Amino acid sequence: MTTATTLYDKLVCAHTVRRLDNRHVLLYVDRHIINEYTSPQSFSGLREAARRAWRPEASFAIVDHVNPTSPLRTGKIADAEAARQVEYLESNCGEFGIEFAGILDPRQGIEHVVVPELGIALPGMVIACGDSHTTTYGALGALGFGIGSSDVEHVLATQTVVYERLRNMRIVVEGSLPWGVTAKDVVMSAIERLGAAGATGFAVEFAGSATEALDLSGRMTLCNMIVEAGARGALVAPDAKVFDYLEGRPRAPRAEAWAAARRSWEALRSDPNAVFESEIRLNAAEIEPLVSWGTSPDQVVSISGCVPDPAQESNAIRRSGMQRALKYMDLDPGTPMHSVRIDRAFIGSCTNGRIEDLRSAAHILKGRKVAKHVRAMVVPGSSQVRRAAETEGLDRIFTDAGFEWRQSGCSMCLAMNDDVLAPGERCAASTNRNFEGRQGRGGRTHLMSPAMVAAAAIAGTLADVRTYTRE
Numbered sequence: 107m108t109t110a111t112t113l114y115d116k117l118v119c120a121h122t123v124r125r126l127d128n129r130h131v132l133l134y135v136d137r138h139i140i141n142e143y144t145s146p147q148s149f150s151g152l153r154e155a156a157r158r159a160w161r162p163e164a165s166f167a168i169v170d171h172v173n174p175t176s177p178l179r180t181g182k183i184a185d186a187e188a189a190r191q192v193e194y195l196e197s198n199c200g201e202f203g204i205e206f207a208g209i210l211d212p213r214q215g216i217e218h219v220v221v222p223e224l225g226i227a228l229p230g231m232v233i234a235c236g237d238s239h240t241t242t243y244g245a246l247g248a249l250g251f252g253i254g255s256s257d258v259e260h261v262l263a264t265q266t267v268v269y270e271r272l273r274n275m276r277i278v279v280e281g282s283l284p285w286g287v288t289a290k291d292v293v294m295s296a297i298e299r300l301g302a303a304g305a306t307g308f309a310v311e312f313a314g315s316a317t318e319a320l321d322l323s324g325r326m327t328l329c330n331m332i333v334e335a336g337a338r339g340a341l342v343a344p345d346a347k348v349f350d351y352l353e354g355r356p357r358a359p360r361a362e363a364w365a366a367a368r369r370s371w372e373a374l375r376s377d378p379n380a381v382f383e384s385e386i387r388l389n390a391a392e393i394e395p396l397v398s399w400g401t402s403p404d405q406v407v408s409i410s411g412c413v414p415d416p417a418q419e420s421n422a423i424r425r426s427g428m429q430r431a432l433k434y435m436d437l438d439p440g441t442p443m444h445s446v447r448i449d450r451a452f453i454g455s456c457t458n459g460r461i462e463d464l465r466s467a468a469h470i471l472k473g474r475k476v477a478k479h480v481r482a483m484v485v486p487g488s489s490q491v492r493r494a495a496e497t498e499g500l501d502r503i504f505t506d507a508g509f510e511w512r513q514s515g516c517s518m519c520l521a522m523n524d525d526v527l528a529p530g531e532r533c534a535a536s537t538n539r540n541f542e543g544r545q546g547r548g549g550r551t552h553l554m555s556p557a558m559v560a561a562a563a564i565a566g567t568l569a570d571v572r573t574y575t576r577e
Contacts (some may be wrong), residue, residue, distance in 0.1 A: 144236030215488025225355025459487025
């Protein structure tokens with residue numbers, strides 16, 4: 107009798123080279139994505155050990171974290187340390203025979219946006235990268251996960267990684283999302299329910315009618331941000347939407363190879379009776395547009411709600427965390443969220459920097475203006491997204507409204523270039539993390555969907571996108 111198996115376990119079993127102990131396996135890695143920020147020590151280690159890259163053609167390197175996003179792209183980086191990181195990555199890729207996309211490359215962008223749009227990530231693959239949000243590729247039915255610098259070196263040298271198997275969790279989202287509610291609100295709702303560590307040790311599979319109704323961009327948002335609940339893997343079973351998205355992509359199979367690949371991908375799903383050690387269910391109809399109020403992605407509330415009161419929290423540890431968060435965010439309990447004034451608005455990141463995200467924000471901004479005291483920026487997730495947006499005229503909608511239209515990159519998501527908040531500035535952001543100092547020392551971040559950022563930019567305060575939505 108065959109045991110029913112989850113999609114996650116199927117992918118791990120198919121890529122296991124050797125079982126090491128009860129929890130660990132040596133896992134084969136199909137694709138390895140490299141950036142300038144987490145790879146320098148890895149290449150140095152290879153060189154010191156006189157090793158070569160085992161399968162250089164299986165790696166793809168791209169600059170995305172430290173590059174400037176100023177509207178005019180020159181390829182030059184004023185910050186000397188950032189420039190050295192980019193130069194070192196390029197020289198390392200040249201020495202080790204790895205494909206490299208630099209700042210002026212037309213494919214440049216955030217790695218987790220570029221890899222799917224090029225068709226590098228395909229269903230059934232295992233993909234590793236020195237970045238926690240590699241889980242994004244789960245939207246395509248690929249197992250992606252972040253690794254540390256020592257593991258980056260190991261993958262380069264052997265095309266394998268020592269991997270700790272995870273337990274299985276399923277998040278089932280049923281029903282239809284209300285108008286103005288997006289995948290970002292779904293995943294933030296799940297994170298709030300789980301807590302910042304509630305998915306630690308798990309691979310999460312998203313399922314249910316609401317998940318299936320999402321486009322690939324929305325599914326990528328789910329798989330990308332569930333990391334903020336502690337997950338080390340995320341998956342959505344691939345379906346026709348995935349196959350339609352991938353067909354014709356530069357690195358996707360062609361002709362007869364495509365037909366054969368699609369047939370094999372159609373079998374990539376959890377068996378009907380597969381056991382998940384944990385499961386939560388969300389009713390899509392009950393989810394509202396959400397915003398974060400604190401300094402952890404699980405500290406969120408409906409935009410129609412108020413800043414919570416720590417005095418109402420019975421758990422002493424959580425109460426202390428809430429008090430610290432409110433002090434850093436300079437917020438008082440009971441304050442209506444829609445009355446919180448912002449200084450900055452940012453649309454972008456690997457969570458919400460795709461063309462669909464820009465379209466949703468532009469839909470709200472068309473014919474409207476950003477509040478005079480707000481500095482607003484939109485940073486496309488890739489150069490390809492930027493070109494597509496310009497073809498559609500979205501750039502003119504943004505600039506007419508008062509947004510800065512910038513080049514692609516990670517930008518203000520993690521403040522590793524010039525795009526930073528000043529101490530005390532408050533930002534409505536479509537990013538994934540609102541940690542203390544994440545967008546700049548002393549900066550205060552409120553997480554929300556791109557459309558909600560657009561609404562906040564117009565209002566000058568956190569605002570309910572449903573006030574501005576239109577058919």
